[in-house]
Amino acid sequence: MRSVTLLCLGRILAIGAAVVGSVCAAPAYDPRPWLSDLDQVRTVLLTKYANLEWAVFDREANLPQLFQQAQQHVQSAGNDLEARAAFDALARKLGDGHVGFQWQTAQAGPAGATRSCGDYDSKMVSAPLVVNAPGYRAIATPDAGLFPIGIIERGEQRVGVIRIALFEPQGYPELCRQALTALSIPSQMPCDEACHNRVGDFAARAFAEAFTRQLAALSAAHIDVLLVDVSHNGGGSEWAEAAARQLTPKRLKSERLHFVRGAHWVKKFAELEKDLREAAAKAVSVDDRKRLRGWAAEASAKGRIAATPCAGQPLWNGKHPACAWLGEGFFATGVLDAADPDELRGKTWATDVFSPMQFPYVEGAWRGPLIVLVDSETWSAAEEFAAVLQDNKAAIIMGEPTGGAGCGHTDGGTPTVLNNSRTVMAVPDCARIRADGSNEVRGIEPDVLVGFRRSDGPHARARAVAEKIGDAVAAARQLSR
Numbered sequence: 001m002r003s004v005t006l007l008c009l010g011r012i013l014a015i016g017a018a019v020v021g022s023v024c025a026a027p028a029y030d031p032r033p034w035l036s037d038l039d040q041v042r043t044v045l046l047t048k049y050a051n052l053e054w055a056v057f058d059r060e061a062n063l064p065q066l067f068q069q070a071q072q073h074v075q076s077a078g079n080d081l082e083a084r085a086a087f088d089a090l091a092r093k094l095g096d097g098h099v100g101f102q103w104q105t106a107q108a109g110p111a112g113a114t115r116s117c118g119d120y121d122s123k124m125v126s127a128p129l130v131v132n133a134p135g136y137r138a139i140a141t142p143d144a145g146l147f148p149i150g151i152i153e154r155g156e157q158r159v160g161v162i163r164i165a166l167f168e169p170q171g172y173p174e175l176c177r178q179a180l181t182a183l184s185i186p187s188q189m190p191c192d193e194a195c196h197n198r199v200g201d202f203a204a205r206a207f208a209e210a211f212t213r214q215l216a217a218l219s220a221a222h223i224d225v226l227l228v229d230v231s232h233n234g235g236g237s238e239w240a241e242a243a244a245r246q247l248t249p250k251r252l253k254s255e256r257l258h259f260v261r262g263a264h265w266v267k268k269f270a271e272l273e274k275d276l277r278e279a280a281a282k283a284v285s286v287d288d289r290k291r292l293r294g295w296a297a298e299a300s301a302k303g304r305i306a307a308t309p310c311a312g313q314p315l316w317n318g319k320h321p322a323c324a325w326l327g328e329g330f331f332a333t334g335v336l337d338a339a340d341p342d343e344l345r346g347k348t349w350a351t352d353v354f355s356p357m358q359f360p361y362v363e364g365a366w367r368g369p370l371i372v373l374v375d376s377e378t379w380s381a382a383e384e385f386a387a388v389l390q391d392n393k394a395a396i397i398m399g400e401p402t403g404g405a406g407c408g409h410t411d412g413g414t415p416t417v418l419n420n421s422r423t424v425m426a427v428p429d430c431a432r433i434r435a436d437g438s439n440e441v442r443g444i445e446p447d448v449l450v451g452f453r454r455s456d457g458p459h460a461r462a463r464a465v466a467e468k469i470g471d472a473v474a475a476a477r478q479l480s481r
Contacts, residue, residue, distance in 0.1 A: 033420035034074045034083040041087070041425060042067060044416050046312035049427040050260045050407065051096050053325045054439045056315050059095050063316050066093055084421075096441055097379050097405025098428040104421075116191040116199060117176035124171035126232040128163040130373065132462035133469075136161065141217050143210040146172060149218055152227075152466070157473060159371075160223030162214055164243065167236025167381040169200075169207040179203050208239060208359045215246060215365045225473050227371040231399060235380025235408070241333050242356035244385050248394040249364035251340070254333040255387060255432040255440065257407065258326035261306050264414045264429055265327070269303030272296075272335075272352065279349035288347070295335050295353060302329055332384060332407070332432050369476035370395040373465065374444055375452060378402040384432060386444045391435040396479055398448035398465070398472040406441030407432040448472045 045052060045063070055061045073086035084103060091099045128148055130136060138150040152159045169175045179202035180187050185195065218226065228247065245252050259265045273296045280292035310323035331337040335353040341363055344350040350357040372386050372395045383402050389395035407430040409415075416425045432440040450468045452461055 029077065029079050029083075031075050031077065031083065034077075034080075034086075035071060037418040037420050037423075038067065038070055038074060038087070040416070040418055041090070042316075044425055044427060046316060048260055048262065048414050048416070048429065049099070049312075050258070050326060050429055050431045051099075051439065051441050052312055052315050053320075054431070054441055055094055055096065056318060057320075058439065058442060061094055062318075066090055080421075084423075087423075095404060096428070097403050098408045098426065098441075100426055101418075102424040102426065104423055116180055116185060116187060116189065116195065117173055118191075119196075120170050120173040120176040120203075122171060122173055124234065125165040126377075127458065128165065128229050129231045129375070129458065129462055130161045130163070130227065130229045130465060132459045133466040134463065135466075136462075139217060139221060141214065143214050143217075145174070146207065146210045147214040149214050151218075151221060151223060152469070154470060154473070157225060158221070158223045159225045159227055159469065159473060160218040160221060161227045161229060162211075162218060163229045164211075164382075164385075165233060167233065167240040167243065167385065169203040170236075172203075172207070175203040175206055178206060204237070204239065204358070205360060208242065208361060211243060212246065212360070212362055212365060219366065223368075225369040225371065225476055226366050227373060227469070227472075228395075229373045230378055230382045230385060231373055231375040232377040233379070233382035234377075235382050235405065237381060238333075238355045239359050240381040240385040241388065242359040242361040244388050244394075245341075245356060245363050246361050246365040247370055248389065248392070249367045250392055250394045251338050251363075252388055252392045252394065253337045254331045255384070255391070255434055256337075257329040257332050258431045258433055259302075259306060259329045260414070260429045261308060261310055261327055262414070264410075265306035265329075266303055268411065269299045269306055273299040273303065275352050276335075276349070279352065282348070292349065298330075298335075302327060326431060329430070332388075369473070369480040371469075371472045371476050372397050374399040374402050374446060375461075376400050376403055378444070380405040380408055383440055383444050387432070387434055387440050390444065390447070393479060396448060396472050396476040397444060397446045398468060399446050399450050400452050401445055402443040404441055404443035406439060447475060 056063065070086045070090045074083050077083040077086065087101050091101060131138065131148065131150065133152055135152050136150050138148065141149065148163045150161045152161060165171065176199060179199045182202060183198055241254060276292050276296035276299060280289045280296065283289045283292060305327040310321055310325055314321045334355045339354045341357065344354055344357055372389060374386050374397060383405060386397050386402065390397050408428050409426060410430055413426060414429050418425060434440055448468055448471050450464050452464055
């Protein structure tokens with residue numbers, strides 16, 4: 001590439017700028033590499049895409065037709081940008097928030113350590129919706145920058161409001177800076193994986209503790225009903241399950257987790273089995289040893305299922321395969337779908353069997369009527385949060401149907417680098433199955449619909465919520481009896 005550039009520059013100097021366009025013209029667009037990448041995309045969907053069955057039978061996506069359209073667009077494209085657009089359009093038509101292409105825009109930096117707070121970005125956090133509702137009064141606290149809280153008074157009803165804009169601390173650079181100070185890590189020092197883990201653990205704990213304090217502040221304000229605003233929430237981490245358990249006295253049961261057969265989940269189950277057997281060997285309690293060994297045996301059996309392929313070609317043709325496309329795993333929270341945190345606290349293996357134990361949380365910190373506000377930009381872990389509360393009849397969901405992303409990428413997922421464009425294609429490797437047997441990727445249907453319009457500004461949307469909040473309060477009070 002460098003020699004071609006120098007040759008071109010030499011010609012420019014020799015013959016003048018008037019003919020630069022003809023001498024140094026960009027290479028002619030060639031659709032063949034893009035068509036090859038499109039074939040690779042097809043293979044990825046037929047071997048690694050968790051929601052393939054949902055896309056065919058629920059979404060009713062005609063895969064051969066979608067790929068034919070994409071192929072035609074690639075062939076008629078005039079340049080690489082137009083070819084990329086054909087791939088992006090294909091992902092949009094699948095209607096799955098976790099399917100997409102990460103186009104390479106610059107040369108990747110060297111592998112290794114990165115900036116300490118490089119993955120913390122305030123742009124991930126959007127403004128709360130309910131704060132613009134008529135009569136909303138904010139409550140000032142030291143934690144309001146993380147979780148804004150306030151009250152809406154409706155007659156004798158005091159509706160407390162708490163905003164969760166993201167289910168992870170990465171949207172709040174100040175938490176990272178606090179972690180660096182507390183851990184005595186220089187802000188300009190390169191941060192390796194161990195460093196990032198220390199910072200992340202500190203930030204996650206501080207984030208969760210701030211949420212608990214904000215719930216306490218609302219309780220002290222003598223609210224009657226709690227509304228949790230997760231509109232325009234892009235998702236986040238497993239903290240969503242811990243947060244949900246703080247908002248109800250009910251012992252929540254999480255969704256069943258299904259997985260894509262293949263090496264990724266073979267490895268995950270092997271690691272889980274190893275950890276559980278090691279924990280059993282060290283356990284003092286006879287009951288603990290028995291339980292841990294039983295769970296290890298279950299993990300081993302699920303690993304064997306993960307290692308058994310199921311061909312996706314029938315799905316391409318609109319037919320169910322003879323085998324189960326997905327394997328049945330444990331639960332969204334791990335080996336256990338529900339647990340008493342007090343019984344698990346102090347056990348070294350607690351997080352191996354129940355993921356909420358990664359975080360400090362108080363089960364049932366709020367025990368009254370509960371409303372969760374969602375919209376079409378509520379995604380991923382935020383949908384998990386709403387789904388588990390709705391399925392357990394612990395909250396009334398109000399708003400509009402959520403975006404539809406469902407389960408995403410476990411432990412980094414199974415990204416695929418396309419051979420020619422070198423872009424990274426991401427597809428989900430898991431599916432969360434709700435109490436009614438449906439795939440969470442279809443989105444969460446509210447119990448109380450709010451008539452949002454695409455043209456509505458923030459204040460119009462907040463007024464629409466205010467008009468329906470009476471219905472939601474009545475339903476939440478009925479549900480909590």
